[in-house]
Amino acid sequence: MAVAAVHSGGIADHIHPEPEGFLRKYVFSIDHKIIGIQYLVTAGIFMILAGALAELIRVQLMKANGGFMTPDTYNAVFTMHGSTMVWFVIIPLLTGAFGNLVMPVQIGARDVAFPWLNMIAYWIFPVAGLMLYSSFLMGAPVAGWTEYPPMSLQGAAGTSMWCAAVFLVGIGSTMTGMNFLVTILKMRAPGMTFTRMPLFVWGQFVTAPLLMIATTALGAALAALFIQREFGVPFFDPTKGGSPLLWQHMFWFYSHPAVYIMILPAFGIISEVFPTFARKPIFGYKMIAFSSCAIAILGFMVWAHHMFTSGMAPTLQLPFMVITMLIAIPTGVKIFSWTTTLFGGVLEFSTAMLYSIGFLLLFTIGGVTGVFLAAVPFDLHAHGTYFIVAHFHYVIAGGSLMGALAGLYFWYSKMTGRLMNETMGKWSFWLYMIGMNGTFLPMHWLGLWGMPRRYAVYDPQFQTWNQIESWFSFVMTASILLTMFNAIWSLKHGKKSGHNPFRARTLEWQIPSPMPYYNFKHIPSVFAPPYDFAEPLPYRGLEEELTDSPPPIPAAH
Amino acid sequence: MAVASVTQAGIVGRHHEEPDQLYVETRELRVQGFLLFMVSDLVLFSSFIFAYLYLRNTGQGWPPPGAPKLDLALAALNSVILFGSGATMHFALENWKHRNFMKFANWIIATIVLGAMFLSGQIVEYAKLAVGWGSSGIFGAGFFTLTGMHGFHVFCGIIYLTVLLLQAVQGKYTFNKYTGLTLGTLYWHFVDVIWVVLFSIFYLY
Secondary structure (H helix, E strand, O other): OOOOOOOOOOHHHOOOOOOOOHHHHHHOOOOHHHHHHHHHHHHHHHHHHHHHHHHHHHHHOOOOOOOOOOHHHHHHHHHHHHHHHHHHHHHHHHHHHHHHHHHHHHOOOOOOOOHHHHHHHHHHHHHHHHHHHHOOOOOOOOOOOOOOOOHHHHOOOHHHHHHHHHHHHHHHHHHHHHHHHHHHHHOOOOOOOHHHOOHHHHHHHHHHHHHHHHHHHHHHHHHHHHHHHHHOOOOOOHHHOOOHHHHHHHHHHHHHHHHHHOOHHHHHHHHHHHHHHHOOOOOOHHHHHHHHHHHHHHHOOOHHHHHHHHOOOHHHHHHHHHHHHHOHHHHHHHHHHHHHHHOOOOOOOOHHHHHHHHHHHHHHHHHHHHHHHHOHHHHHHHOOEHHHHHHHHHHHHHHHHHHHHHHHHHHHHHHHOEOOOHHHHHHHHHHHHHHHHHHHHHHHHHHHOOOEOOOOOOOHHHHHHHHHHHHHHHHHHHHHHHHHHHHHHHHHHOOEOOOOOOOOOOHHHHOOOOOOOOOOOOOOEEOOOOOOOOOOOOEEOOOOOOOOOOOOOOOOO | OHHHHHHHHOOOOOOOOOOOHHHHHHHHHHHHHHHHHHHHHHHHHHHHHHHHHHHHHHOOOOOOOOOOOOOHHHHHHHHHHHHHHHHHHHHHHHHHHOOOHHHHHHHHHHHHHHHHHHHHHHHHHHHHHOOOOOOOHHHHHHHHHHHHHHHHHHHHHHHHHHHHHHHHHOOOOOOOOOHHHHHHHHHHHHHHHHHHHHHHHHHHO
């Protein structure tokens, strides 16, 4: 058996030769695993920037009557914080980083369908980020990450730069979506039917069309805004026949699906973590998979619930409200499936597991306030207040980001061959829980009391709670910095992990850590879903992966 | 059969060669990836079409003051030219499948010429309208943006088909391996179909 792998001649055997030289290997790599790490590091750098902006916001809000920033600077700061977090941190982390790192291995492939496209999609991302931050030099955008006209039409020149940067990063996302979709449709190992795919692959599979379709729609909106600003074509200018509402339609048609782009892969991550650390089969595998599809489809029909206060016929409000509330059903199915997976399991509270449990708690709170906000009468009251800020930070900081952190602690050893430090990990988790809740929980009642969002100054009666939030936000920042330090420290000092430290059952754990450039010596066959912990592994053809047998030879062309 | 058509083409390199499994599977990936690209391109057009219809139907009545009158006859002639180019492109690919290189080359050149005629027709129409993109209000926001985007697609298509023709002359494609030509044909038909929609909403609606 110990001979070099035999080629069946198909695409599955299309192996890149081992990359040589620093540039090929680490900079312009076409290996999906290196690209995943590149996304991870770049998104981490943008997260430091966005986090610094967030702390500027919190320091400003410690004083009711204006802190150290002028209102215009303050506007620019929260605009850039939101834009960076959405397009340059969360989406690249969940799709570009973990999707690239893990998804092709989990389906038993040697790379994504279009490795060159993957490399180009990555390199668009830091360039777009530089463009985004260069807008500070020409007058940063001030109208929030949503850039509603007419304010975005009056903003400084940087607003056009913002359009171009987000447009560009959107092109990268579209490419990633196309690439992932073709990869999952066409490159699964023999025997890996749709209902045998790991749930993380399901998450990416459902996210990919959203990335493709919704991001292009955003591209159209951004192009229209850019054209209006630079060429005076009045799409959104009501004095010349345009309509500011048109922007809201075009923007939210993307940006509502975008929130599912930011959460469905995180659902996938914790669906991998829960069964592994509860030592139990995932409960309701098919229900978790299909409810993701339901969420993705419904997600395209609810964009106008962001516009209840923008002037809208009541006959339209009702269907948007009802469909929005319907999304709570597939989401609830997931929450119950995860809870049932944990129930009666022998839980091992590793850091990845803690973050996943944190996800379950905090995302549920964010989801419930989402149902509140779907109700038109409540939304009319809470719209534009800190209640909204609380809601989406619970979903994104408590959901998406916690999912990404769980993924980092879970899959770190597949990148580096070492585990992240658990003591630091647990400290980071508890600091995150305390900081996150301390920062965003009071925003719920501040919002209900009527404190408007996006103001540089506010009513002094809210000052105490704002100061409490600001102090807790420092705790949250400390947690993120601790995780980042942990990731760097563990490169050298982490415990050697071996190939499968958590005794997990998906394919990426059956090959060495760090994963070799060819992924598999032999493409395995799959004959069951990966979550049945009582059974032997459902794969054939993996005998040589951990032996010293020679790597496969690239097919000649 | 294969030998005969190579002689007819008079160019070496397009010999009869059975595609291997790698080629067959890569072709599936490329066709699927290309279809997805067209889906996202379609979304781009749809978004602007939505914007146009939204502005048209929520504003102060249509046509807005100052909007020029569109020339239906010229546009209809232009449309016939573009649809004709769709037919010629179809014949080009069919002739390739029947291993007739010269006919393929003639039909694809006809397609490129018709595409260029369409673009010229559009330039004539823009010149006759005599209003600017920014100065013609929401009429221009819809009309010039969408037809301009479409024209840009035609322009890219002309370059694309020219490159494909040159590659075919150089022997990059064989009579059994011609995925690139299939994709080019798909793209050209896509641009045609978009024009059906644009023609309907601007000239007939």
